[in-house]
Amino acid sequence: xxxxxxxxxxxxxxxxxxxxxxxxxxxxxxxxxxxxxxxxxxxxxxxxxxxxxxxxxxxxxxxxxxxxxxxxxxxxxxxxxxxxxxxxxxxxxxxxxxxxxxxxxxxxxxxxxxxxxxxxxxxxxxxxxxxxxxxxxxxxxxxxxxxxxxxxxxxxxxxxxxxxxxxxxxxxxxxxxxxxxxxxxxxxxxxxxxxxxxxxxxxxxxxxxxxxxxxxxxxxxxxxxxxxxxxxxxxxxxxxxxxxxxxxxxxxxxxxxxxxxxxxxxxxxxxxxxxxxxxxxxxxx
Numbered sequence: 001x002x003x004x005x006x007x008x009x010x011x012x013x014x015x016x017x018x019x020x021x022x023x024x025x026x027x028x029x030x031x032x033x034x035x036x037x038x039x040x041x042x043x044x045x046x047x048x049x050x051x052x053x054x055x056x057x058x059x060x061x062x063x064x065x066x067x068x069x070x071x072x073x074x075x076x077x078x079x080x081x082x083x084x085x086x087x088x089x090x091x092x093x094x095x096x097x098x099x100x101x102x103x104x105x106x107x108x109x110x111x112x113x114x115x116x117x118x119x120x121x122x123x124x125x126x127x128x129x130x131x132x133x134x135x136x137x138x139x140x141x142x143x144x145x146x147x148x149x150x151x152x153x154x155x156x157x158x159x160x161x162x163x164x165x166x167x168x169x170x171x172x173x174x175x176x177x178x179x180x181x182x183x184x185x186x187x188x189x190x191x192x193x194x195x196x197x198x199x200x201x202x203x204x205x206x207x208x209x210x211x212x213x214x215x216x217x218x219x220x221x222x223x224x225x226x227x228x229x230x231x232x233x234x235x236x237x238x239x240x241x242x243x244x245x246x247x248x249x250x251x252x253x254x255x256x257x258x259x260x261x262x263x264x265x266x267x268x269x270x271x272x273x274x275x276x277x278x279x280x281x282x283x284x285x
Contacts, residue, residue: 016177018177019151023198044205047192048213050195057188058214068142069104074144075104075145077107078156080149080157081119082204083174087107090215090218090219093219098223105219110154125156127159130157148215149173150207152182153177157182172186174214175189175190176193176194176207178191179191237272252267263276
């Protein structure tokens with residue numbers, strides 16, 4: 001675990017921005033489609049290996065989140081641009097996947113929800129706005145805030161974590177440059193060093209993929225620790241479409257001796273796989 005530092009002791013640009021370093025590939029415009037795809041894929045294959053090196057840091061963050069959620073706390077992701085969008089994607093998938101309240105995991109993007117579709121000019125440069133955005137959700141010391149920024153230098157994210165630190169709120173971070181200001185601000189930083197991008201500086205590529213993998217790990221491991229998965233099944237998932245209803249019926253059939261029709265009726269009656277199975281088992285005794 002990295003020791004917590006403050007930006008007061010930090011000297012700007014004393015770290016290497018690997019996310020901005022020149023691609024190791026030249027003359028991309030002269031490559032065939034096959035060459036482009038092959039080379040992008042070669043770079044992509046390095047990302048999970050970089051994530052593997054960060055597993056101890058990810059474990060610490062998950063442990064912190066689980067402890068706070070057991071006390072009634074929530075998880076917030078804050079980010080700008082691609083990083084903000086990835087946080088929103090992960091947060092928005094938690095209610096349908098795990099049946100949790102929509103406000104248990106929250107994604108906040110610099111510039112507000114309109115920035116999900118279209119970039120908002122200079123939004124990421126506002127160092128005070130993230131705390132204002134968090135206060136709209138009545139942020140408190142039971143919550144955990146994770147700042148996401150590939151570069152680790154985004155003022156919106158750093159400023160948000162600084163304010164959280166000052167208000168006794170646990171902070172984590174996900175970035176792709178070692179020793180960045182963001183990592184030095186977060187109490188529990190995660191650094192996934194993916195190296196230069198295929199297109200120089202295009203951090204939506206390897207860095208974005210790395211962030212998505214880490215976010216998948218954080219939310220999934222947290223929900224499993226909180227009992228939202230049974231065996232390997234999403235027993236609390238929301239039945240929001242025909243595919244999920246069908247999956248739910250088959251889950252029920254794998255747990256208890258009922259036909260598809262009986263399973264479907266139980267699921268419709270009880271509203272979730274877990275409740276359907278529990279109800280059936282309670283009727284047997």
